[in-house]
Amino acid sequence: MDFNLLLVLVAFAGGAMGAVFGCLLAFIFVPVVIAAGLGAMGSPEILGVLGFGGWGFYAPHISFTGGAFASAYAKWKGYIKSGQDITTALVGLRKPDVLLMGGVGGVLGYLCMILHAKFLTGFIDGVPFAVVITALISKVVFDGSIFGKTPPEVKAAGGRFSVNSPVCWIPYVSSGLEKTLLGLIMGIGGAYATVLLAGNPNTAAWAAFLPFAVSVFSLIGFYFGVAIAPNHHIVYCASLGVLFYAAYAHGGAGALAAVDGVQNPEVVRGAMLWGVSSAVMAAFMADFGARTLHLYGNKIGGVHVDPPTCGIFFTSIFCVFVFKFFYASPVLTVAVPVAILVIAAILSVVDLSGQKKAAQAA
Numbered sequence: 001m002d003f004n005l006l007l008v009l010v011a012f013a014g015g016a017m018g019a020v021f022g023c024l025l026a027f028i029f030v031p032v033v034i035a036a037g038l039g040a041m042g043s044p045e046i047l048g049v050l051g052f053g054g055w056g057f058y059a060p061h062i063s064f065t066g067g068a069f070a071s072a073y074a075k076w077k078g079y080i081k082s083g084q085d086i087t088t089a090l091v092g093l094r095k096p097d098v099l100l101m102g103g104v105g106g107v108l109g110y111l112c113m114i115l116h117a118k119f120l121t122g123f124i125d126g127v128p129f130a131v132v133i134t135a136l137i138s139k140v141v142f143d144g145s146i147f148g149k150t151p152p153e154v155k156a157a158g159g160r161f162s163v164n165s166p167v168c169w170i171p172y173v174s175s176g177l178e179k180t181l182l183g184l185i186m187g188i189g190g191a192y193a194t195v196l197l198a199g200n201p202n203t204a205a206w207a208a209f210l211p212f213a214v215s216v217f218s219l220i221g222f223y224f225g226v227a228i229a230p231n232h233h234i235v236y237c238a239s240l241g242v243l244f245y246a247a248y249a250h251g252g253a254g255a256l257a258a259v260d261g262v263q264n265p266e267v268v269r270g271a272m273l274w275g276v277s278s279a280v281m282a283a284f285m286a287d288f289g290a291r292t293l294h295l296y297g298n299k300i301g302g303v304h305v306d307p308p309t310c311g312i313f314f315t316s317i318f319c320v321f322v323f324k325f326f327y328a329s330p331v332l333t334v335a336v337p338v339a340i341l342v343i344a345a346i347l348s349v350v351d352l353s354g355q356k357k358a359a360q361a362a
Contacts, residue, residue, distance in 0.1 A: 003114060008107055014057040015066020015106015016099045023067025023304070024086040024223055029058050031213035061109035061130035064306070069105025069138045072303035074098045076142040083142065083303040084294070087223060108134045123320055125240075128313040135305040136293070143303055148296030160291045163351040164358045169290035169307050173229045175355065176347035179283040183344070186215070186231045187279025190238030191272050198243065198256040199263045207253070208239040233286050233308035234279045237315045241278030241337075242271040248323035249333050270333065277337030278315055280344050286311030 018026040057063070070090050075083030079093050090098050112130035120129065136146055150160055157164045168174040173182055190211045197207035215232040222228050246255045246267060255267045289310020296302060326332040 007110060010057055011062050011106040011110035012103035014062035016103040018063035018067030019070035019099045019102025020091040022087050022089045023064045026063040026067050027060055028219055030060060031217040033058050034209055034213040061113055061127050062106040065109035065131050065134045066102040066106035068135060068304045070098050070102035072138040072142045073101040075300045083300050086304050105134060108137060125312060125316040128309045131306060131309045132313045139303045139305060143298045143300050145298040148298050148302055150296060163354045167295050169287060169295060170229055172227060176351035179287055180280055180344045180348050182229055183234055183280030183283035184276060186234040187238045187276040190235035190279060191242050191275025194239040194242040194275060195256055195268055195271055198253050199258045201257065204253060208243060211239055212236045230308050233311040234282045236312055237282035238275040238279035240316060240319055241274035244319050244323050245271045245274040273337045277340040278319060281340050282311040282315045285314040
C-alpha cells in the first residue's frame with residue numbers, strides 16, 4: 001500500500017471521530033460494521049472499506065487509536081483526570097485541540113499500517129501492530145517513558161508480575177487460574193465457531209471475523225460498568241490458531257472444508273488444539289502487556305496501551321514464528337500447544353500458592 005493523501009485525510013477524520021465518541025465506543029462500532037457487511041454484501045470486502053482491518057474510517061488502528069491518543073493529550077493538557085480514560089466522549093470537553101489530536105493519532109495509525117504493509121506483512125498482524133506502536137509513541141510523547149515507574153507498594157507486594165500486586169488491569173482476571181479458565185472458556189467457543197465457519201464455503205471468508213465481532217459487542221457491558229472480562233483478544237487469537245494451523249500444517253484454510261457434510265477429524269482436532277492454546281496464551285499476554293506497558297506511568301500517570309491488543313500482538317508474533325519455521329514438524333505442531341497449556345496450568349498453581357501465602361501472612 002502506497003502513501004495516499006486521501007487516505008491520510010480519511011485517517012485524520014477517523015481518528016478525530018474516535019476522540020468525539022471516546023475510543024471504546026468507537027471500537028464497539030466495529031462489530032456493527034461487520035454485521036452491516038454481512039447483511040448488505042455477504043462479503044468481508046466491506047471490512048477494508050469501513051471497518052476491521054484495511055484502511056477504513058472505523059478501523060481500530062485509526063478510530064480507536066485516535067481516541068486513545070486524544071485521551072493522552074487531554075490528560076497532558078490537564079483537561080481530564082486520566083490519560084487511560086477510554087470511555088469519555090471527548091467532544092464534551094469542548095476543546096477543539098483534543099479532537100485535532102485524535103486526528104493526529106489516526107494518521108499515525110495509518111502510517112504504522114503502511115510501515116507494516118511494506119516491511120512486516122506475514123510476520124505480525126497489522127492492526128495490533130499499528131495500535132500498539134501508536135500507543136507507545138503517545139506514551140513517550142506525553143508521559144515521557146514506555147514502561148513507567150513501579151510504585152513502592154507494588155514492589156513491596158512482589159513487583160508488577162506478582163499475583164498479589166495491588167495494581168492490576170482486570171482485578172477479577174488477574175491470577176493464572178482466572179486467565180487460564182477465561183482462555184479455555186472463550187477459546188473453546190471461538191475455536192469451534194471458527195472451525196464451523198471455515199468448513200462452509202459460504203461462511204469461510206468470515207471465519208476470523210464473526211466470532212471476534214460477537215465478543216467485541218460484549219464490550220457494551222464493560223462500557224456501562226458491568227464487571228465482565230474483555231475477551232475479544234482471546235476469541236480472535238483462537239481464530240488465528242485455527243486458521244494458522246490449517247494454513248501451514250494442511251496447506252490452507254480449505255483443509256477445514258466439509259466433504260459430504262463431514263470435516264476431516266484430524267484437521268479439526270489439530271485446529272481446536274491450536275485455537276484453544278492460542279486463546280489461553282492471549283489471555284496471559286494481555287495481562288503481561290498490561291503490567292509491562294499499560295498500568296504504570298511517569299509524568300502524567302500513564303496512557304492507554306490497550307492490553308487486549310497487546311495480547312493479540314504478542315500471540316500473533318509467536319504463532320507466526322512457530323508455523324513459519326516449524327510447521328513441517330508434526331511433533332512440534334502438537335507439542336507446542338500442549339506446552340502452552342501445561343505452562344498455563346503451572347502458572348495457575350504458582351499464583352494460587354502465592355495468594356495462599358499472602359493470606360496467611362495477613
